[in-house]
Amino acid sequence: MADIAVYPSLRGRTVLVTGGGSGIGAAIVRRFAEQGARVGFLDVNEPASIALAAELGPSVRFELCDLRDIPALRAAVTRIADALGPVTILVNNAAHDERHRIEDVTPEYWDDRYAVNLRHQFFAAQAVAPGMKAAGGGTIINLGSNSWMQGRGGMPAYTSAKSAVAGLTRALARDLGEANIRVCAVVPGWIMTERQITHHLTPEGEADLMSGQCLKRKLVPDDIARPILFFASDEAAACTSQSYVIDGGWV
Template identity: 65%
Template sequence: MQDEIATYPSLAGRSVLVTGGGSGIGAEIVRQFARQGSKVAFIDIDRDASTALVDEITAAGRLAAFHECDLKDIGALRRTVAGIEQEQGAVTILINNAANDERHDMFEVTPEYWDERYAVNLRHQFFAAQAVAPGMKAAGGGAIVNMGSISWMVGQGGMPAYTSAKAAILGLTRSLARDLGPDNIRSVCVVPGWIMTQRQIDKWLTPEAEADLMKSQCLKRKLTPLDVARTVLFYASEEARGCTGQAYIVDAGWR
């Protein structure tokens, strides 16, 4: 139930940026930061889904701002971040959520496809953090939450460019924690298991796959985007002020 979600006073009024916030896990994260009273902006390339999300949040009496941007274009990303900070102040919470887990056969991967997958799943996380870090420092600190994936931890095949990019996010998280810690900027990695977004349900959830998942998970229920959003809220808040440089897994005990 929505009213069972914790309220974090430290999130009220905070300037928040969510990448890939138009659908799936990202959209739920945007909803929940708006519910906390944060000033939340999100980046996405899907205009229709993003506009619908803004309309939904507005109808609930809350606020969220959509900024269209292709995160593969780092120049555009930097300009978008600058625009967001001009509108709502220095971003002090960054949620690096945007990703795409399209499957691919290792023998069909070209150098160009490999680079494109890394641009979609890894590169923008660093450059978004680089863009917001000066403002966070000036504000006295902040939090960066990088979204990882359980896929490489459980040895999932069929998408080596994706799994290797997601594995690298833990290294990036620890590096950012060390480099930015002296400025009171925390960096953590939230690692979702198999989360039942509409995309996952439409593309890959079969009765056989669900049965296998239930055998593997300790908790015998399907996880939803809200399960991840709850965790993200906590680690973005001051309740987690002592947490940095680590990965926090939300997988119902799969791994």
């Protein structure tokens, strides 16, 4: 870990990461584990998640969970807290930017996209809040997206759900602040996960990205994971109720 900062306040903490089996989530899980934290993560991708947990060792615990199922989410949070200790850091990372046309969206599809991209963030926060209060405080980090700031088309349910992360963050920060629980949002730009490269990156898209960003390089999952360590640590003890854009200077 000689190439990144070490945060002593993260050692021994119990961290919960949603969508931690691949992409940005896996980078977050890996970096917290390197800091000496105990990390539980939830995901629906069982093979990738099992492999990641096995690689990182006994301080990392995977729970198979479809976050659209709120009772299952609550039960998984309880199992992680029982195994690793009360969760004092929550990273609401899970999301899915499935493209969709306006004319194809049904009420059921709309509700499903909100369940995948927004609703679970509130219920995960609700599930960990009592343990954080009992511990004297904690940190919740919600992941948004700069797609709505850019006015990106082709996925209105996703972009509107992600815009709501900013409002949820400020509301939770206000309600939980008296218990010394900080709530921030991290807002990524276009991060080159394996899924994005495989399904969405095109020469035209890359040219648009390089034209729009101030930094003329592709951003990778670690560009999000490493700042999240800072916001979770005591170095960010006064950071709450804000959204922090990490997109290479695109919006």
